Amino acid sequence: MTGAIFVAGTAGSGKSLLTSRLVQWYRDRGAFAATLNLDPGVASLPYEPDIDVRDIIDIRTLMENFGLGPNGALVMASDMIATKMDELQSQVDELNPDYVIVDTPGQIELFAFRASGPYFVSNLQVDNKATIFAFDGTLVSSPINFVSISLLASSVKLRLKTAQINALTKRDLVADRLKEILEWAGSSHALEIALNGEKETEYSLLSKDLSRSMAKAGFAPGLVAVSSTTMNGILNLSAALARTLNQGEDG
Ligand SMILES: Nc1nc2c(ncn2[C@@H]2O[C@H](COP(=O)(O)OP(=O)(O)OP(=O)(O)O)[C@@H](O)[C@H]2O)c(=O)[nH]1
Ligand SMILES: [Mg+2]
Numbered sequence: 001m002t003g004a005i006f007v008a009g010t011a012g013s014g015k016s017l018l019t020s021r022l023v024q025w026y027r028d029r030g031a032f033a034a035t036l037n038l039d040p041g042v043a044s045l046p047y048e049p050d051i052d053v054r055d056i057i058d059i060r061t062l063m064e065n066f067g068l069g070p071n072g073a074l075v076m077a078s079d080m081i082a083t084k085m086d087e088l089q090s091q092v093d094e095l096n097p098d099y100v101i102v103d104t105p106g107q108i109e110l111f112a113f114r115a116s117g118p119y120f121v122s123n124l125q126v127d128n129k130a131t132i133f134a135f136d137g138t139l140v141s142s143p144i145n146f147v148s149i150s151l152l153a154s155s156v157k158l159r160l161k162t163a164q165i166n167a168l169t170k171r172d173l174v175a176d177r178l179k180e181i182l183e184w185a186g187s188s189h190a191l192e193i194a195l196n197g198e199k200e201t202e203y204s205l206l207s208k209d210l211s212r213s214m215a216k217a218g219f220a221p222g223l224v225a226v227s228s229t230t231m232n233g234i235l236n237l238s239a240a241l242a243r244t245l246n247q248g249e250d251g
Contacts, residue, residue, distance in 0.1 A: 002092070002126040003245040004100050008156055009134025010149070011106040014169035017228040018134065019103040020047035025234050026099055034097035036088070038120070039105040040077035041070075049103070051091045056084045078110040082119040089125060100126065108152075112159045121160045129162045130244040132237070135223060137170035137181075143194040146184050147207040154219045163244045165224060167237060172227040185223040188215045 005022070007015045019035055026033035037049035040057045057080050062073040081088075092100055104111045111117035121129070133153040140146045150166075157164045168185070171178055183190040191211055198204040214220075224240050226233035 002097055002100060004102060004124055004126040004129045005241060006102045006104055006121060006131040008104045008108060008112060008131055010108055010136055013134035013136035014228055015134055016103050017046050018169060019101050021228045021231065021234060023047060023101050025238060031098045033099040033101060034095050036100055036102045038081065038102055041074045041105065050095060051088065053081060056087055075110060078105060078114055079116050082116040085120060085123055112156045118159050121162060128245045130241055131160050131162045131164045133164055133166050134169045135166055137168050137174040140181050143184055143191060144198055144203050144207045147211050150214060150221045151210060153221060154214055163247065165240045165244055166221045168223040168225040170227060171225040171233055172230050178225060182223060182225060185221045
């Protein structure tokens with residue numbers, strides 16, 4: 001049985017470090033976990049990927065062969081991921097791990113909002129799938145910002161169409177505000193009260209309407225707070241992953 005865990009989130013939200021910690025966490029507990037780097041543009045990673053899209057797609061070659069700048073080459077490289085599906089799939093099959101943790105590109109718009117990323121996610125043949133969406137702890141600085149990142153998280157869910165776990169990353173950096181953030185995430189009532197206290201009435205009203213709509217539609221962010229520095233919360237995250245991946249199996 002192979003479970004695929006896609007780690008998505010805004011640029012710099014801690015996806016790659018979380019990938020490295022999660023794989024280590026599973027390995028320390030005797031599971032066979034493998035990493036798949038799906039970011040063609042990354043220069044260095046905090047782990048040694050078992051499968052690496054950079055072995056198949058080379059940004060520098062694209063820049064030279066097609067006269068592209070770095071951004072153009074990155075767009076082309078992202079679009080090419082779908083065309084390399086078979087190659088990546090056969091590498092996953094060959095390893096046949098219990099978990100394959102997929103570190104997705106930093107530019108979330110290139111991965112989630114173009115055709116290639118969702119194609120890869122839906123066509124990867126594994127037994128079950130889950131996405132971790134990283135809410136960068138340092139960006140969730142107000143209830144309005146929390147709602148705006150929740151919108152992005154729900155938008156990614158619409159695109160990738162997998163079960164999703166929302167993780168608050170870098171919890172060690174927001175220790176003093178952690179309780180408050182988790183309250184906004186865990187209770188729409190607490191979030192409304194916090195939004196009522198915001199000075200910018202127009203944006204607070206918009207945020208309230210948006211969060212109500214998301215809650216009504218069943219998108220409840222319910223954050224799992226983790227730190228890849230202290231490892232605090234990794235146990236909870238792995239429990240959430242186990243639940244989500246097992247549910248996929250039943251359904
Ligand atoms: N203090 C702290 N720093 C973190 C944590 N997770 C990541 N970082 C730091 O945040 C920065 C970005 O982390 P990455 O793991 O590279 O983030 P990413 O989402 O993979 O970044 P891109 O792929 O470039 O979008 C690095 O400097 C990490 O060391 C954490 O839990 N705590
Ligand atoms: Mg990264």
